[in-house]
Amino acid sequence: MxxxxxxxxxxxxxxxxxxxTKDISLFKKTVIIFLMIVIAGSFLWWIVSIYQFVTVVQxxxxxxxxxxxxGQPRYLNPLLSHSSSADRSLVKLLFSGLFxxxxxxxxxxxxxxxFEVSDDVKEYTVxxxxxxxxxxxxxxxxxxVIYTLDTAKNIxxxxxxxxxxxxxxxxxxxxxxxxxxxIKFTLNEPNSDFLHDLTIGLxxxxxxxxxxxxxxxxTEYNQKPIGSGPYEFVDLNxxxxxxxxxxxxxxxxxxxxxxxxxxxxxxxxxYPTRSDAVEAYKDGSVSAVIVDKKEHIEALDKIAEVKSxxxxxxxxxxxxxxxxxxxxxxxxxxxxxxATDRNKIVSEVFxxxxxVRLSPFAQxxxxxxxxxxxxxxxxxxxxxxxxxxxxxxGDDGVRVKDDVRLSFTLHISANHKELSQVAHxxxxxxxxxxxxxxxxxxxxxxxEANVLKPRDYDALxxxxxxxxxxxxxxxxxGDEKNDPGMNYALFDDEKMNNSLKSLLTQKDKDxxxxxxxxxxxxxxDEVPAIFLFAPKLSFIYSDNxxxxxxxxxxxSYDRYVDIHLWNIKEKRVKK
Numbered sequence: 242m243x244x245x246x247x248x249x250x251x252x253x254x255x256x257x258x259x260x261x262t263k264d265i266s267l268f269k270k271t272v273i274i275f276l277m278i279v280i281a282g283s284f285l286w287w288i289v290s291i292y293q294f295v296t297v298v299q300x301x302x303x304x305x306x307x308x309x310x311x312g313q314p315r316y317l318n319p320l321l322s323h324s325s326s327a328d329r330s331l332v333k334l335l336f337s338g339l340f341x342x343x344x345x346x347x348x349x350x351x352x353x354x355x356f357e358v359s360d361d362v363k364e365y366t367v368x369x370x371x372x373x374x375x376x377x378x379x380x381x382x383x384x385x386v387i388y389t390l391d392t393a394k395n396i397x398x399x400x401x402x403x404x405x406x407x408x409x410x411x412x413x414x415x416x417x418x419x420x421x422x423x424i425k426f427t428l429n430e431p432n433s434d435f436l437h438d439l440t441i442g443l444x445x446x447x448x449x450x451x452x453x454x455x456x457x458x459x460t461e462y463n464q465k466p467i468g469s470g471p472y473e474f475v476d477l478n479x480x481x482x483x484x485x486x487x488x489x490x491x492x493x494x495x496x497x498x499x500x501x502x503x504x505x506x507x508x509x510x511x512y513p514t515r516s517d518a519v520e521a522y523k524d525g526s527v528s529a530v531i532v533d534k535k536e537h538i539e540a541l542d543k544i545a546e547v548k549s550x551x552x553x554x555x556x557x558x559x560x561x562x563x564x565x566x567x568x569x570x571x572x573x574x575x576x577x578x579x580a581t582d583r584n585k586i587v588s589e590v591f592x593x594x595x596x597v598r599l600s601p602f603a604q605x606x607x608x609x610x611x612x613x614x615x616x617x618x619x620x621x622x623x624x625x626x627x628x629x630x631x632x633x634x635g636d637d638g639v640r641v642k643d644d645v646r647l648s649f650t651l652h653i654s655a656n657h658k659e660l661s662q663v664a665h666x667x668x669x670x671x672x673x674x675x676x677x678x679x680x681x682x683x684x685x686x687x688x689e690a691n692v693l694k695p696r697d698y699d700a701l702x703x704x705x706x707x708x709x710x711x712x713x714x715x716x717x718x719g720d721e722k723n724d725p726g727m728n729y730a731l732f733d734d735e736k737m738n739n740s741l742k743s744l745l746t747q748k749d750k751d752x753x754x755x756x757x758x759x760x761x762x763x764x765x766d767e768v769p770a771i772f773l774f775a776p777k778l779s780f781i782y783s784d785n786x787x788x789x790x791x792x793x794x795x796x797s798y799d800r801y802v803d804i805h806l807w808n809i810k811e812k813r814v815k816k
Contacts, residue, residue: 272691296813304809305506306457309518309530313485313511315465316402319442320393321458323404323609330798331509334491336442339367339386344482344802345605346709346791348436352381352443352469362431362746367439369422374496375445376473379593382421388446390416401457405792410438431746433753434712443469461629471497471805472507486511491806503808522781529782531797534659535592540782547593550778550800551793553606553707555598556660557770558651558667558700559729565649565699573647574768579616579623580674582669587774590662595774600761601717603775605793607710608757615772623674632675640675648677651690655682660702663773667702676792694724701729702773708795713760714741717769730769737763740777785809 265273284537312327319336322328324529341351350356352373357366373381392398394411415427428435448467452460465474472491480487489509493502510527519537522530522545532538538547552685560575562569583597596603599614632640634645640647651667653660661682668678683692692698705716705727715721718741740759747753764770778797781791790803 256367261267286652291509292813295816298811299814300503300788300808301810301812302501302503304785305508306504306529306641306807306809307508307510307527309521309527310509310511310807311515313435313516313587314489316435316458316463316606318463319444320389320398320403320407321463323407326797327511328468329796330801331393331489332442333470333801334472334507334804335466335470335474336444337373337470338442339369339439340436341440342709342799342802344792346793346795346799347607348440348710351440353439356436358748360748362433362630362748363428365428365435366419367424367426369424369814370498371422373469373498375448375469376467376494376496377445377448379445379447381443381445381469383418383424384421385443385446386424387416387418388450389441389444389746390414392444392449393441395454397454398457401454401699403457407441429731433745437708437710437712445469468494470494471499471500471502497805499805502805503810504804505697528786529780531777531800532779532781533594535590535594538593538779545781546784546786548703548780548782548789548791549593549801550780550791551605552776552778552797553603553709553711553793553795554704555601555603555772555775556615556702556704557598557772558702559770560700560768561698561729561731562769564697566645567642567647568649568699570630571768572772572773575616576623576626576674577627577671577676578631578768578771579619580671580676581771581773582618582670583773584637586663586666589666590659590736591774591776593777594779595776598772598775600763600764600772601705601707601713602757605709606707608754608761610758610761612762613758613765615768620673628672634675637677638672638675639677647675650679650681651700651702652681652683652688652698653702654685654688656685664702685715686791693729696723696729696731696786703729705729709793711742711751714745717760717764732767732769734763734767786812 251672262730282408301640308414310327312325314327314331316322316328317331317335319332322332337352339351339353340348343349352369353367356362372795375381390411393403393407396408399405399408413429417425417427419425426435426451430671431506437729445467448462464477467474471494473494475490475492477486479485488511488520491507491509493505495501510521512521513586515533515537518530519532519541521527522541541547560568560574567573586699587595599617602609619676627640627651630642635641651664655661664680669682671678692701716727717732717737718728720726721728722731722733740756740763744756747756778794778800780789787808788806790806791800794800794802
């Protein structure tokens with residue numbers, strides 16, 4: 242061993258190497274060194290390649306996710322969170338319902354394991370998973386479901402802040418406990434849309450049953466909640482100077498029935514404005530933020546990942562044909578639709594934050610039919626329709642027919658700068674075909690009390706809330722044309738009404754598609770409104786956050802779909 246060691250030291254000693262290479266030129270020495278580096282690099286590359294070939298990257302637990310919210314949290318309670326986007330987003334992380342929505346906005350089972358529907362679509366039997374626990378370790382059972390629904394429909398809790406809309410949903414629904422994990426719902430009328438009402442987050446009976454309606458808003462559980470969702474409450478930090486909550490800290494729920502989340506900690510920071518939230522992303526205080534303005538997207542596009550998530554809601558100009566004489570003419574409404582350059586509106590006002598809509602139905606919405614949409618931009622076609630309808634250009638450039646001047650007023654909200662931009666673009670576009678459009682802006686309270694409620698408008702630029710599994714009855718049914726209904730066009734069409742009612746009794750998917758097509762045809766043919774655009778949800782996040790699933794969501798807080806599968810850390814494991 243000593244002899245071998247001596248030989249090794251002799252061969253590789255600096256003195257010997259010097260004498261062995263003293264006659265080699267500097268160029269040749271450089272070439273030799275270069276070749277040795279190439280050989281070593283190639284060897285290392287092969288080692289790495291073999292390692293990568295026999296292993297695969299998988300999510301690993303760990304890491305902290307920090308998001309900027311706008312506004313202040315008040316009630317982290319599924320029954321009280323309806324008026325705050327911050328509350329509803331946090332509730333989504335902390336609570337679960339019997340059903341929720343997948344990455345494409347379609348209904349799926351959550352706490353429910355499966356369900357059965359009677360042939361008359363009036364009875365629903367729901368079977369719960371048996372592995373769901375509250376954050377304090379107690380089992381979630383049918384008793385918790387019944388407690389939540391009893392509270393939701395109890396008028397005493399309405400005074401405590403539970404939404405009247407929620408109470409009305411459950412007012413006439415009967416439910417019966419079959420066993421600890423089975424419940425049967427009985428409806429007065431067939432309703433194929435009923436399961437969507439079961440997405441409401443559940444409250445733990447053992448925590449809330451001794452809290453009276455008078456204490457319901459005041460209990461600490463509204464700020465330090467116990468739920469069954471993927472994350473659980475840890476702590477909240479107060480800004481003592483301003484007496485506001487500055488942040489919430491959540492941790493992964495290790496007992497979560499869909500699997501322990503990979504990201505172990507979530508911190509939510511609260512900011513007074515969207516601009517403040519955007520600045521927080523820029524300075525690295527947070528790793529994600531939702532933006533809703535074109536300029537914010539453009540400012541962050543180069544320094545962050547931008548996930549553009551589609552929403553089903555749409556904005557439209559709704560026509561009140563009972564108040565405006567010119568809008569009662571079919572050719573006028575059709576011409577206005579053809580004279581609307583929606584692509585230009587979306588490009589200039591919203592950029593990537595919206596997409597063109599030609600119907601309440603669009604790609605991704607169940608029942609969408611691309612052959613049954615409103616006409617796209619066709620200025621010459623619009624002019625021709627009006628000419629053939631007897632509308633002649635007057636000396637002031639405005640068309641007239643039988644002493645009826647083609648002029649009306651469009652009412653909009655003054656609280657949204659983008660809607661004002663859209664209205665003024667419509668004014669210019671419609672002027673090209675001889676329309677005199679007046680624009681009237683209203684503050685929110687004035688709009689609701691003096692415009693929407695009495696239906697006192699010629700035309701209205703407003704939004705309809707939708708789902709990717711649509712039910713147009715609240716939006717276009719004749720009985721919904723008066724307040725508080727949302728049929729802002731006062732549309733009352735017999736074929737449409739029959740189609741909307743038939744849908745609620747129909748389980749067969751093919752027959753439902755036929756009804757959806759019929760609804761699209763009626764809205765295309767009658768033009769009670771001009772469909773303009775659908776907003777998008779622009780989710781800005783750092784590139785170390787992986788596996789964000791949402792492609793289409795029904796609401797902004799549904800962006801957390803399958804958040805337990807998001808990850809920051811990664812590891813390689815053998816294939």
